[in-house]
Amino acid sequence: MSRQYQRKTARGTFTKDAMEIAVAANLEGRYLRKAASDFGVNYKTRQRYVKLHQKHGNIEKATFGYSTQKKRIFSDEQEQALLDYIIEASSVYYGLTLREVRNLAYELAVANNIPVPESWTSAKTAVEDRLKAFRQRHNDKLSLRNPEATSLNRTQAFN
Known part of the structure; x- marks a missing residue:
């Protein structure tokens, strides 16, 4: 029996840089879903990081993807x-x-x-x-x- 996990979704695979660019695009006035699809990020995930940016002024303290630590x-x-x-x-x-x-x-x-x-x-x-x-x-x-x-x-x- 194999215990090597095979990923079934692309969830959590975006990079911090891509998210920062997508959040900046939203702040410039681009539509949420359009900017999310352009940068390869789920629109709900992007919306969550936009709210973090609006609340704290940046997304530096946010965690990205999955953490095994x-x-x-x-x-x-x-x-x-x-x-x-x-x-x-x-x-x-x-x-x-x-x-x-x-x-x-x-x-x-x-x-x-x-x-x-x-x-x-x-x-x-x-x-x-x-x-x-x-x-x-x-x-x-x-x-x-x-x-x-x-x-x-x-x-x-x-x-």
Whole structure:
């Protein structure tokens, strides 16, 4: 089962520059829908930013598009520290398994008093989706091992 999200709409794909130009065009007297279609922005979205401009005098503080920062648990510095520890552990001995990295992420969050989702608290470990996203962000630097059966386990399996 693939967990790679495929975008189904163009919502939130406009740039800040395009929105500023579209808002300026509206302030010059262009029609709302005409200017919105000319700049590739939904007219309702444009109307919302025009109201923000009228209220505050600019749209500098407005957010544009979707933000994934709200969903992240660790800051960039904490994530880099976790990555450095994983790389250091892999150079010292055979490295960490996926479960050990998930446990380590949970322990790091608890030690730094970072609020975590309920699923982390009940399982006392990070969920697999967060680890997958972490691995995608650091794919060029990170290699985690899968546990393998030892020769002793293989002989016991045949008996």
